Amino acid sequence: MRYIISLLLVVLIGALSATTIYDIQYTTNAGNGTYPSPMVGQIVTVEGIVTAIGMQGDKYFISEPQGGAWRGIFVFDFATLPQVGDLVSVTGTVAEYYGVTELSYVTGTILSSGNPLPPLTHITTGSLNSGATAEQYEGVLVAVSRATVSSDTATNGHNQFGINDGTGECLVDDDMYGDYNVSVGQTLDMIGICHYSYDMYKVFPRTAQDLLPYGTSNAKKSWGRIKSIYR
Numbered sequence: 001m002r003y004i005i006s007l008l009l010v011v012l013i014g015a016l017s018a019t020t021i022y023d024i025q026y027t028t029n030a031g032n033g034t035y036p037s038p039m040v041g042q043i044v045t046v047e048g049i050v051t052a053i054g055m056q057g058d059k060y061f062i063s064e065p066q067g068g069a070w071r072g073i074f075v076f077d078f079a080t081l082p083q084v085g086d087l088v089s090v091t092g093t094v095a096e097y098y099g100v101t102e103l104s105y106v107t108g109t110i111l112s113s114g115n116p117l118p119p120l121t122h123i124t125t126g127s128l129n130s131g132a133t134a135e136q137y138e139g140v141l142v143a144v145s146r147a148t149v150s151s152d153t154a155t156n157g158h159n160q161f162g163i164n165d166g167t168g169e170c171l172v173d174d175d176m177y178g179d180y181n182v183s184v185g186q187t188l189d190m191i192g193i194c195h196y197s198y199d200m201y202k203v204f205p206r207t208a209q210d211l212l213p214y215g216t217s218n219a220k221k222s223w224g225r226i227k228s229i230y231r
Helices: 002-016 021-025 131-137 223-228
Strands: 043-055 059-063 072-075 087-097 100-112 141-151 161-164 169-172 187-197 200-204 211-213
Touching: 021 043, 021 072, 021 100, 043 072, 043 100, 043 187, 072 187, 100 187, 131 187, 131 200
Parallel strands: 072 100, 169 200
Antiparallel strands: 043 059, 043 087, 059 072, 087 100, 141 161, 141 187, 161 169, 187 200, 187 211
């Protein structure tokens, strides 16, 4: 009986002390402006739903199932190769790489597949212009509605274009999907991962379905629910 009670206590304490993505990401310390994780250098194990794959070839992003600010992270994993919707458990070292909080030296396990993705986190384009407002969305699956293409790829280079919903311009990057055909003045609804790259927070669409003309009906993405926050 004592052994069983002791074992239960160990399991309970382990559950209570389990690290979350929020634990890794949340900080009020601006550091050099990119708000480094308070857990840099620590080895952690976290679980999350895969929200995007194909970053830098085979790397991916995970999020806590409830989604929201501070609840997504980039996983620098060479071996696991999950799919979007997989629930994974990953053990790795918390690192800051050129301003990006990531898990590196990772060992990952796919626990289940076909899970629903976390709810979209609705942002404005202007919120990505400063680390003080953007850092909370790093690694998070975000949605922007009614954003006008404000600058083209020729202006920005590297196949990036600018969007602006009236709150300030942010860039759209092609590291996961870049086969888009947009023009200045076009109005879009967009989903993507918020990620920090070359000293800027940007939106990274995952597929063609993440980048649609404003008002396009798409039940899977609940655009009506996205647009309702702007009414």
